[in-house]
Amino acid sequence: MHYIGSEEGIEKQMISAIDGVHYYGIATGKLRRYFDLQNIKDPFKVLKGIFQASKIIRRLKPNVIFSKGGFVSVPVVLGGWMNRVPILIHESDYTPGLANKIALPFVSKVLLTFPETKQFVNEKKAQYIGSVVREELKQGNAHKAQEKLGFSPTKPVLLVMGGSLGARKINETVRSHLETLLERFQIVHLCGKGSVDPSLNMKGYAQFEFLQEELADVLALTDVVISRAGSNSIFEFLALKKPMLLIPLSRKASRGDQILNAKSFAKSGYCHMLEEEDLTDETFLKAVEAVYRDSETFIQTMKKAQVENTTAEVLDIIKQTAK
Template identity: 60%
Template structure:
């Protein structure tokens, strides 16, 4: 039996591609292991797959700003590196697949030290900090955007497209309405600020709620510890995060208001959901979501509302404009090529494992 180890975490975006691939390897008889952080969201998500053994390691965060934790975290990373090295040496996997995030760096280096082949997946148009550190140690890099290949060594990278979880495509709108207590009387807006949420988006949605709820039903994924029980309105439902029911909620949604993380927006594209994207600012990130949003806007898949211009009024205007032109966005998304990225990544991983 061949063994594959997955790694990646810190946010749901660094786990979803792994969750899409894991069932395929289990179906083909592989033994599947996962190395993640001790308390990150990846541990919670992987726990839903009982066949996968989860190994927690110590990890720090790769910050771009001054913080007292920056002094402590290098020691956590070094500890995580020793833990990952010993785990890989003991488990002897045939191949390792990394989705990125700060937890992946010790695993990538541990794989290199053990001479275990490793494949990296980069979702965004430009590689993130963790992946930029990891790429020199990797056997190969899969990219979602074709432009990303131009930034990497051609013999080490392949454009595979977006890996979409199969269960996302199997949602049931009626089940979504039942889960949220919604009816068919009004269209549905799904608001997502990412697994960690967005205080600014949450605040503006709540300010806009009295006007939005007149025309729409709103399901609001607020992020960890950001549900406000005081805020209520007819046809308004809040959750911290939705996991198993997400395909049904997506199937129910007529519009999506979201950050511009690559994994999420490609899922919306696959489901032909008109989207209003509010990318993280450069002050909050390295600007990758801005590039993602601009790429989708250029293709005619979305409207973009930059956070610097985000108010309750601009949010309402953007949603109303998106809904009025929804048919145009759906038509443009229907023209996009739906490549089988999951099969391409699976084939490359098995190719590397054979070698």
């Protein structure tokens, strides 16, 4: 199996650790919807990435390309199309991202997490499959995580998923209220690459750039999650029945897809939602308290949800396309 990603992204560190997967880094440019001086340089990075991806694909001669979207996927999709390789893309969010919108004319099929997304794509290419949840996340050992972290078995655990460039606001907010939060919770904070703060050496507070093999154990131990509202993560929390406080990226910093994801989950009774524009010291602490207070209600509602792991279906589609 071969994986093409960015030259310096965190996925390089994560994927390179997987046996049997060969990683190839290419130049990438972010696809921004707002003015930034980098918008002048990045199209040239994308062009460079297209030629790099095309060269890699021509050499590897894959039977099929599977893309999850994101700005790094555009050069790979175009490189695959140039080499006449069949391409599948997976759209996780309620509405297609810019990368997948660019990719759509060049792909064989687009797999959807939300059935409503069909209205935004070519219906002939669209296939609803539901959420894809990593099976290994269901095998977590809470006791193992508790021992590793040195946490008490009697105090609830709050998991903060702040590990991305767009989650700086969450990281800052959580850290500014650590003393208050630690009165009620033990906290595992996934804060992203280069964001660990060594000065915050407090009992009951464990911070990591990210977790890979240990994530399943930590999730098994978790009572409440604070997170952005990316589709992949929130469907995993739903499958694991983890009450959520979702703070989606604002429309100023995104196309608004996370807001739609979070509203859909809140309407279904799986979470509380706090928009970033409404995020203050008072609203944040009240929202955290409300999620913990209502956690049992959320869990019972999530148990009624029809969340099927469609990994086997995706693999079957990939195999059929490869033939």
